[in-house]
Amino acid sequence: MKILLTGGTGFIGSRLVKHLQFSHELTILSRNPIKAYQKLGHNLLAIPSLKELNNLNEYDAVINLAGEPIANKRWSEQQKKRICDSRWVLTEQLVELFAKSDQPPQTFISGSAIGYYGEQGQQDVDEASIIEDDSFPHQVCKTWEQIALKAANENTRVCVLRTGVVIGIEGGALAKMLPAFRLGLGGPVANGQQQMSWIHISDMVDAIIFLLNHQQCHGAYNLTSPNPVTNQQFSQALSKQLNRPCVFRAPAWVLNTAMGEMASLITGGQKVLPKRLSNEGFNFRYKELDHAFKEILLRR
Numbered sequence: 001m002k003i004l005l006t007g008g009t010g011f012i013g014s015r016l017v018k019h020l021q022f023s024h025e026l027t028i029l030s031r032n033p034i035k036a037y038q039k040l041g042h043n044l045l046a047i048p049s050l051k052e053l054n055n056l057n058e059y060d061a062v063i064n065l066a067g068e069p070i071a072n073k074r075w076s077e078q079q080k081k082r083i084c085d086s087r088w089v090l091t092e093q094l095v096e097l098f099a100k101s102d103q104p105p106q107t108f109i110s111g112s113a114i115g116y117y118g119e120q121g122q123q124d125v126d127e128a129s130i131i132e133d134d135s136f137p138h139q140v141c142k143t144w145e146q147i148a149l150k151a152a153n154e155n156t157r158v159c160v161l162r163t164g165v166v167i168g169i170e171g172g173a174l175a176k177m178l179p180a181f182r183l184g185l186g187g188p189v190a191n192g193q194q195q196m197s198w199i200h201i202s203d204m205v206d207a208i209i210f211l212l213n214h215q216q217c218h219g220a221y222n223l224t225s226p227n228p229v230t231n232q233q234f235s236q237a238l239s240k241q242l243n244r245p246c247v248f249r250a251p252a253w254v255l256n257t258a259m260g261e262m263a264s265l266i267t268g269g270q271k272v273l274p275k276r277l278s279n280e281g282f283n284f285r286y287k288e289l290d291h292a293f294k295e296i297l298l299r300r
């Protein structure tokens with residue numbers, strides 16, 4: 001397959017490239033193609049801008065993972081605009097290229113996040129849940145998905161990836177948490193009862209490849225393990241795996257003061273179930289958090 005991939009240099013994208021690059025022909029959209037070659041190797045093509053393309057006729061699939069990191073900087077109005085524009089504008093440009101193609105790619109897989117569901121307390125949510133929410137993460141994801149879904153027609157199917165907390169050593173939330181937990185300074189946040197819907201990086205990549213290869217799949221999919229945990233359970237499992245105590249607790253007010261509105265990513269949560277992936281035959285390799293942590297931390 002010939003695949004156009006945005007975000008290929010990122011945490012998830014670079015792992016996906018490793019799996020696809022020897023069996024498929026990849027074009028990576030990267031703001032810095034030289035860095036992309038250095039990171040990913042030279043057996044792919046890196047382009048700096050979609051302006052290099054008049055249409056998508058030559059591609060069989062597009063996978064769209066690019067976006068300004070959501071949790072790197074406080075959500076000032078300027079940063080919120082950067083988070084939105086880096087997803088919405090790029091996705092809109094891709095949709096325009098689909099429309100300009102006589103033979104558009106059959107598959108468009110585009111990012112989203114479980115932030116789509118807003119804060120749902122202890123209630124189970126799946127792809128069929130009806131969500132009314134005015135939080136920033138919901139608004140980002142809802143519009144991002146709506147734009148991507150415009151590419152859907154009789155020639156092209158669209159899958160959107162409602163992605164949970166991806167855990168792996170090379171990036172994402174776990175990489176940020178590890179230094180404190182290794183020092184025995186980690187622990188739950190707020191009352192620790194907020195839900196964390198996590199997914200192992202290997203299952204994340206396998207699920208994207210599953211959606212790529214299963215022509216009947218379309219619409220929104222939750223990419224989360226079948227066993228979400230509370231923040232407290234997550235902290236305890238990580239401390240146990242590292243053989244460290246789990247005694248500290250970060251009060252919500254400290255995070256609210258330090259992070260502002262962005263603290264809601266940690267102090268809130270949602271219990272998301274991957275109903276569609278499970279029903280449609282995807283097998284998770286890492287269903288239990290202990291197993292996932294063991295693999296990630298032992299592999300180092």
Ligand code: NDP
Binds near residue numbers: 009010013163
């Ligand atoms: P990363 O932050 O690791 O990588 C995303 C890529 O997007 C970067 O490599 C970069 O590519 C590109 N990018 C970054 N900022 C911008 C910008 N301002 N404008 C345009 N492009 C930009 O993301 P992940 O791999 O962790 O995640 C991939 C997608 O999945 C993201 O959209 C993310 O929101 C979503 N997601 C991830 C989760 C996770 O736990 N990791 C959870 C939920 C959703 P380059 O520099 O080459 O242009």
